[in-house]
Amino acid sequence: MKNFGKYILFLISLFERREKLKTYFSLTINECIKIGYDSLFIVSIVSIFMGAVTTIQTAFNLVGPLIPDYVISLVVRDMTLLELSPTIIAIVFAGKVGSNIAGELGTMRITEQIDALEVMGVNSSSYLVLPKIIAALLMFPILVVISATLAIFGGYTAGVFTDVITGQEYIYGLRYEFNPFNIPFALIKSYVFAFIVASISSFQGYYTSGGALEVGKSSTNAVTNSCIAILVADYILAQILL
Amino acid sequence: MIEIKNITKSFKDKKVLHGISGKFEKGKTNLIIGASGTGKSVLLKCLVGLLSPDKGKVLFDGRNFTESDKKITTQIRREIGMLFQGSALFDSKNVEENIKFPLDILTEISEKEKIEKVNHCLNLVGLDKVNQKMPSELSGGMKKRVGIARAIVNDSKYLFCDEPNSGLDPLTAIKIDDLILELTQKLKTTTIVVTHDMNSVIEIGEYIMFLHNGKKLWEGDNKKILKTKIKELNSFIFSNKLMKKIK
Ligand SMILES: Nc1ncnc2c1ncn2[C@@H]1O[C@H](COP(=O)(O)OP(=O)(O)O)[C@@H](O)[C@H]1O
Ligand SMILES: [Mg+2]
Numbered sequence: 001m002k003n004f005g006k007y008i009l010f011l012i013s014l015f016e017r018r019e020k021l022k023t024y025f026s027l028t029i030n031e032c033i034k035i036g037y038d039s040l041f042i043v044s045i046v047s048i049f050m051g052a053v054t055t056i057q058t059a060f061n062l063v064g065p066l067i068p069d070y071v072i073s074l075v076v077r078d079m080t081l082l083e084l085s086p087t088i089i090a091i092v093f094a095g096k097v098g099s100n101i102a103g104e105l106g107t108m109r110i111t112e113q114i115d116a117l118e119v120m121g122v123n124s125s126s127y128l129v130l131p132k133i134i135a136a137l138l139m140f141p142i143l144v145v146i147s148a149t150l151a152i153f154g155g156y157t158a159g160v161f162t163d164v165i166t167g168q169e170y171i172y173g174l175r176y177e178f179n180p181f182n183i184p185f186a187l188i189k190s191y192v193f194a195f196i197v198a199s200i201s202s203f204q205g206y207y208t209s210g211g212a213l214e215v216g217k218s219s220t221n222a223v224t225n226s227c228i229a230i231l232v233a234d235y236i237l238a239q240i241l242l
Numbered sequence: 243m244i245e246i247k248n249i250t251k252s253f254k255d256k257k258v259l260h261g262i263s264g265k266f267e268k269g270k271t272n273l274i275i276g277a278s279g280t281g282k283s284v285l286l287k288c289l290v291g292l293l294s295p296d297k298g299k300v301l302f303d304g305r306n307f308t309e310s311d312k313k314i315t316t317q318i319r320r321e322i323g324m325l326f327q328g329s330a331l332f333d334s335k336n337v338e339e340n341i342k343f344p345l346d347i348l349t350e351i352s353e354k355e356k357i358e359k360v361n362h363c364l365n366l367v368g369l370d371k372v373n374q375k376m377p378s379e380l381s382g383g384m385k386k387r388v389g390i391a392r393a394i395v396n397d398s399k400y401l402f403c404d405e406p407n408s409g410l411d412p413l414t415a416i417k418i419d420d421l422i423l424e425l426t427q428k429l430k431t432t433t434i435v436v437t438h439d440m441n442s443v444i445e446i447g448e449y450i451m452f453l454h455n456g457k458k459l460w461e462g463d464n465k466k467i468l469k470t471k472i473k474e475l476n477s478f479i480f481s482n483k484l485m486k487k488i489k
Contacts, residue, residue, distance in 0.1 A: 019347065112330040119290050120344050121319035 017123040027131035036139025047147040051154030059164035073173030076155040081182040085148040090193035094226035098201035102222035105205025106215035129202040140194035249298035271446045276453035282436040323393030325403040329385040331377040338373040344396045363391040383414040401433040
């Protein structure tokens with residue numbers, strides 16, 4: 001509870017004493033590359049397999065003469081948009097980007113780089129953390145869209161390849177009774193998760209004290225705390241929005 | 243000149259600094275010495291505003307750093323340069339960007355002028371052809387030099403150094419000390435150096451403040467220090483065999 005209060009104060013401190021906007025612009029671009037572009041590979045791999053596995057498993061569990069094949073892709077579509085792409089990718093994101101953020105800030109803290117910024121009169125939390133949060137908010141929804149596309153594509157490939165569904169039926173299922181609200185829902189989730197991962201990981205890293213061992217601990221805490229917060233937020237959002 | 247009055251600082255229930263006062267003059271290398279854990283770094287952090295003292299005042303040429311309004315503290319901050327114990331260079335920036343950083347943040351001068359200043363400072367600290375190197379490619383001594391260059395690049399009036407010799411071999415350590423002394427005299431900075439290295443004390447101690455368990459026990463210069471009668475200071479000075487022999 002005390003930590004939660006500190007976390008809120010930390011978030012407020014991001015908006016005090018800011019630097020010139022121009023400074024943030026280039027920092028944010030750099031972070032976008034680190035946070036977004038560099039995560040593309042892992043997100044793609046995870047997504048393609050996620051879609052493929054969901055297709056095969058759904059097909060396996062839905063055998064029966066009464067159920068048409070297109071239900072498979074319908075299930076893949078809804079699961080991907082509602083849960084898999086935003087949430088699973090958020091967990092992957094926490095593992096990759098969250099640990100990276102906490103490690104970077106933790107190292108800057110223990111090697112006095114953060115103190116060096118403060119001595120120069122820079123609001124170090126705002127200077128270091130705000131670009132990361134903005135970059136995460138910009139890039140993560142894009143990653144989720146890419147992920148959903150690739151997962152559905154992965155499902156198609158796996159389905160057709162293993163003969164559990166024809167390409168035509170897969171596409172038919174994708175379009176069948178599509179609820180357009182699922183897309184904004186996925187995007188809302190992705191904004192919330194991006195903020196959770198970037199801010200919690202930054203918080204953990206920024207308040208590291210001690211040595212290399214503590215930096216490692218901060219990274220681990222960043223990932224575990226982000227994951228817990230993601231799952232809690234996932235539940236709350238489902239309650240509110242669905 | 244920097245003047246401190248009755249600086250007191252506690253962490254939770256642990257009192258680290260017990261009302262420290264003193265004067266650090268311009269154009270001189272002022273040393274704060276003492277064993278590890280006596281609060282030297284905490285005092286330095288109170289001086290540069292990284293920590294705020296519970297009680298007491300820090301005056302930069304008469305301007306109160308601890309209580310003044312934001313305009314004055316911002317102005318004082320611009321005049322402060324600090325060399326950190328581990329140099330604290332920004333890992334993600336090369337040498338030139340590191341030294342240029344305070345200018346980017348604090349000034350509005352053109353890019354060309356910035357680069358000129360960077361090269362001038364690199365020259366002052368005795369480095370060349372390292373502009374594009376990353377901190378990870380530099381030796382400990384070179385990192386300290388870059389750290390010093392970054393600390394003075396914005397024409398700092400006040401130079402703070404926390405253990406500038408730590409992690410350096412004796413020869414490099416002396417060179418860094420000499421550099422600090424030389425720059426202090428050349429640039430007329432008010433320089434405060436925290437150290438527990440007796441070599442530095444003898445070499446560059448124009449004013450020395452001795453801390454013991456968070457209290458100021460002695461002040462003077464490098465000529466008087468060897469004749470002191472204070473027990474704690476004596477055991478600090480003559481803790482190594484070489485110094486005993488010299489005595
Ligand atoms: N942020 C802090 N929180 C709590 N205690 C601290 C903090 N910083 C320093 N201390 C304590 O203050 C004392 C003096 O530390 P320091 O000034 O770093 O010593 P040194 O003279 O070696 O530089 C130490 O006992 C240290 O544990
Ligand atoms: Mg220290």
